[in-house]
Each structure stands twice: as C-alpha cells, then as structure tokens.
Amino acid sequence: MKYSTLLILGLILTVALMSEAKSKSKKQKNKQNGILPMAEPCKPSKCKLPDCRCSDAALPTSKFQGKENQIPQFVTITFDDAVNAVNFAQYELLFDGLINPDGCGAAGTFFLSHEYTDYVRVNALYRAGHEIALHSVTHGDGTDYWRSADVPTIEREFGAQLKMLETFAKVNPKKIQGMRLPFLQISGNNTFEAARRLGLTYDSSWPTQKFKDPAMWPYTLDYKSKQDCQIGPCPEASIPGFWVNPMVTWTDTEGYSCSMIDACVYPPEDDMDELFDWMMENFNRHYLGNRAPFGMYLHAAWFSRGRNYFGAFKKFINHLNTYSDVYFTGISRMLEYVRKPTLGSPFKDCPDLPEAECRAVQCHVQKMSTGEERYMTVCDKCPSVYPWLDNPLGQQL
Numbered sequence: 504m505k506y507s508t509l510l511i512l513g514l515i516l517t518v519a520l521m522s523e524a525k526s527k528s529k530k531q532k533n534k535q536n537g538i539l540p541m542a543e544p545c546k547p548s549k550c551k552l553p554d555c556r557c558s559d560a561a562l563p564t565s566k567f568q569g570k571e572n573q574i575p576q577f578v579t580i581t582f583d584d585a586v587n588a589v590n591f592a593q594y595e596l597l598f599d600g601l602i603n604p605d606g607c608g609a610a611g612t613f614f615l616s617h618e619y620t621d622y623v624r625v626n627a628l629y630r631a632g633h634e635i636a637l638h639s640v641t642h643g644d645g646t647d648y649w650r651s652a653d654v655p656t657i658e659r660e661f662g663a664q665l666k667m668l669e670t671f672a673k674v675n676p677k678k679i680q681g682m683r684l685p686f687l688q689i690s691g692n693n694t695f696e697a698a699r700r701l702g703l704t705y706d707s708s709w710p711t712q713k714f715k716d717p718a719m720w721p722y723t724l725d726y727k728s729k730q731d732c733q734i735g736p737c738p739e740a741s742i743p744g745f746w747v748n749p750m751v752t753w754t755d756t757e758g759y760s761c762s763m764i765d766a767c768v769y770p771p772e773d774d775m776d777e778l779f780d781w782m783m784e785n786f787n788r789h790y791l792g793n794r795a796p797f798g799m800y801l802h803a804a805w806f807s808r809g810r811n812y813f814g815a816f817k818k819f820i821n822h823l824n825t826y827s828d829v830y831f832t833g834i835s836r837m838l839e840y841v842r843k844p845t846l847g848s849p850f851k852d853c854p855d856l857p858e859a860e861c862r863a864v865q866c867h868v869q870k871m872s873t874g875e876e877r878y879m880t881v882c883d884k885c886p887s888v889y890p891w892l893d894n895p896l897g898q899q900l
C-alpha cells in the first residue's frame with residue numbers, strides 16, 4: 504500500500520473515532536442531564552406483549568377477534584386519599600362477600616395519601632388482599648405544585664410514602680406498584696421518569712375522553728401515546744416497559760365525560776334504580792364492547808352525597824358479581840392479565856394473602872412544621888414526631 508493511501512485511511516479512521524467519541528459523550532451528557540429518548544410512533548410489529556403495548560382500543564391479541572364475549576371483564580374499583588375509621592367500615596361492607604368467578608377474593612386498589620391515614624386499617628386492607636398504591640405524602644397545595652414538579656420532587660413525595668407504608672402499615676414495598684397523582688395532575692416526562700426510578704410499574708392518573716367507545720386498554724410508554732391529553736403536560740419521552748392504566752371516563756346523564764365517578768357534574772338523582780341503571784350503562788360500553796378494563800374511580804365521600812349512593816353502588820357490584828366473567832381485582836393484578844391475556848378464566852392461581860402482623864398503637868405526635876398535634880394509629884411503634892416528607896419515619900432530629 505502506498506504511503507498516501509495509508510495516510511488517507513488513517514485520517515478516515517481518526518475522524519470516525521473522533522465522531523464516535525463525540526456521540527458517546529453526548530449520550531452520557533444526555534443521561535446526566537436526564538434527557539430521555541423521544542418516543543417514536545408505535546408499531547404493533549415492534550411493540551409486543553408481555554412488556555410492550557401500543558396505546559389503543561385494540562383487543563389484547565388479534566386472535567380474540569370475534570370472541571370478545573370470552574374475554575374476562577375486569578372491574579377495577581379504586582379509592583383515593585386517606586383511609587380512616589369511617590371509610591374503612593364502608594370499604595369492608597362494600598367488598599364483603601364478593602368472590603370472583605375463579606374463587607379468588609375480590610379486591611380493589613387504594614391510592615393513599617399520608618395525612619390522617621390510619622395505618623392499622625391500611626394494614627387490614629392489605630392483609631385482606633387489596634392493592635395498596637401511592638397518592639403522595641403531602642397531597643400538595645394545588646395543581647401548580649404537581650404540574651411543575653420535577654423528578655426529585657416526585658421521587659421524594661412517593662418514595663417517602665413507600666417508606667411510611669412499610670414502617671407503619673407493614674406493607675411490603677415490592678407489592679406497591681402503582682401511583683395516582685393528586686388532582687390527576689401529571690408533569691410530563693417527570694412523573695413517569697420518577698415512577699420508573701422508584702421501581703413502580705404503572706400510573707393511573709391520565710383520563711381519556713376520546714377512547715371511551717371503544718375504550719382504551721392499558722399500554723406501555725415505550726412509544727408515543729395516542730391518548731388525548733386532558734390534564735397536561737403529558738409525557739413525550741419513551742419510558743420503556745412502564746404501564747399507563749388510562750382512566751376511561753364515564754358519561755353523566757347530560758352526556759359529559761367524567762374521569763372519576765364523583766367528578767360527574769350531572770349524576771342521576773338520588774334514586775336507587777336510576778343510579779343503578781346509570782352504572783350499568785357505563786359498564787355496558789365495556790362489557791358489550793371490547794372488554795377493556797372498567798374503572799370505578801372515586802373517593803369514599805361520594806357515598807355521603809345521597810341516601811342511596813352507597814346502596815346503589817353495592818347493588819351494582821353485587822349484580823356484576825353474579826356474572827361468570829366479571830373479575831374485581833386491583834390494577835396490578837389486572838395488568839398481569841393484560842401482559843398475558845387468555846380467553847376464559849384469567850389466572851391459574853389465587854394470589855397468596857400477605858403475612859404482615861401488626862400490633863396497633865395509638866400515637867399522639869407533633870407536626871414539626873406547624874406545631875399542630877396529630878393522632879396517628881400505626882403498627883408496632885410510634886414515631887417521635889409526625890412523619891413528613893423529609894422525615895418519613897418521624898425520627899427525633
């Protein structure tokens with residue numbers, strides 16, 4: 504080889520190496536700055552179960568086409584905010600006697616916030632097989648706080664709550680998989696990046712009006728979401744393997760969409776039959792449609808809105824419990840199914856009830872920031888001060 508050829512080859516090699524080094528350092532920088540890869544449009548041929556699903560109303564697999572009525576219908580009942588003695592009694596009554604068609608106990612999901620929560624009752628819900636999930640420590644002052652929350656803020660709010668639930672309610676943190684933002688206010692990529700860093704597997708804060716008939720199935724954020732962004736900013740980055748359980752809206756009596764049952768502006772009158780029929784109408788959009796999981800999202804306070812609200816709700820779920828293909832489960836159990844969908848009975852086994860012994864203690868502690876007194880019921884041992892964001896175990900500082 505001639506010297507000049509060698510020189511040119513050498514030059515090419517040097518330039519190639521330099522540009523590789525450059526792109527490497529750019530990638531590293533992006534990682535350090537927390538710049539995430541942009542989500543690309545989803546192609547079903549590239550995004551496959553169990554760990555990837557495009558955002559749409561398609562059946563879990565095209566093989567289910569024409570067999571919609573053999574897809575198990577999941578119903579996910581969720582309650583937000585503090586669990587206390589009063590609403591705990593309602594939750595017990597509500598789920599009392601409900602057994603799924605496979606013989607496993609029916610369950611709901613509790614998105615807990617910290618203040619005024621009775622951790623001994625959280626422990627009881629957990630041991631009864633319900634799903635415990637996160638709704639932040641402080642619940643925040645309003646939507647601005649959450650709309651602009653950066654990754655560390657969200658990690659702190661939800662990470663501190665994980666610690667509190669482990670310490671005061673004996674909930675195994677590995678069993679805590681989901682979150683819902685207060686006011687359903689997400690903050691774009693940040694919410695989902697923080698959730699992923701915390702080791703969570705799903706978020707259920709994102710309402711959809713566009714995909715209610717047919718309804719959207721849960722999906723992952725590997726690729727760009729097609730979901731309508733009702734309370735933005737919504738994520739644009741790719742968060743591989745992280746699930747969104749969309750809050751498929753209900754329709755009230757005037758035709759308006761509501762992300763949560765208690766957010767419906769025109770619910771029916773306080774009448775058992777009217778309330779019951781209204782719930783059936785909303786349910787049937789899913790059950791007689793593509794069988795996308797049917798969410799019943801509310802706060803326990805809804806039961807106090809009228810004489811018949813609790814009764815109608817109970818009548819409705821008791822009625823669904825007579826169906827041979829309707830399953831009441833926590834969201835994470837439902838997602839297990841969505842990852843590995845089958846026709847007919849969805850699971851091989853019932854989940855084991857967790858062992859989490861709890862000796863109830865009543866505590867009277869002070870909130871450091873304001874000096875307010877707080878009563879708090881926890882498992883085993885009282886904290887020294889009222890637990891909060893920067894001191895989740897309530898230690899004497």
Ligand SMILES: *[C@@H]1O[C@H](CO)[C@@H](O)[C@H](O)[C@H]1NC(C)=O
Pocket residue numbers: 538539540541542691692736738739740741
């Ligand atoms: C979200 O991440 C994408 C990809 O890195 C970026 O283009 C976009 O600006 C980010 N959005 C916000 C609000 O930070």
Ligand SMILES: [Zn+2]
Pocket residue numbers: 583584616638642685686
């Ligand atoms: Zn709330």
